[in-house]
Amino acid sequence: QQQVKQSPQSLIVQKGGISIINCAYENTAFDYFPWYQQFPGKGPALLIAIRPDVSEKKEGRFTISFNKSAKQFSLHIMDSQPGDSATYFCAAKARGSRLTFGEGTQLTVNP
């Protein structure tokens, strides 16, 4: 059962631009929404995470926007850099349950 739907599947952005990746979930019991960054040959690394008590969280160039009523959340990468080129996964988790990952977005930032 696909509980977290992620889009787009791939994204190409120019250096300095804004990258936006969206995720939608179904399970209203989810209370933790992380984003992971994965480079080729590496495991996923936690980038930023949010809980539903806030609508936005910012860490450096990375921002999560959360819309509880729409059951959607998104990752914004400001001033995108070639070094940001990677695959990004959204995920969701309910208390005591497993992490459910989206299918990933392959981001390419052109110089």
Place this chain on the structure above:
Amino acid sequence: EAGVVQSPRYKIIEKKQPVAFWCNPISGHNTLYWYRQNLGQGPELLIRYENEEAVDDSQLPKDRFSAERLKGVDSTLKIQPAELGDSAVYLCASSLPGSTDTQYFGPGTRLTVL
């Protein structure tokens, strides 16, 4: 601080052969996870350990997959016999006690079954 260590990094085997993957979690992390990541997809949990106890193995194909975590530290995931569809990256992750939201992943083992 060392991260999650996995070996081997790559493994190529013929179908029907056995294969084993090893994981050493971050020191002090009592929760250990094994995930499978198919090409172009997100990781999917196979099994979760709290110390030596497997507390969530509902997605582990028990007819051919087995796992153990003796002494509550290192863990081994085994497939016997391997099938073509088992080709994937097998990721190990760990987390601190009482903090299962934040999981730290190892680099994974890329398995190719021919």
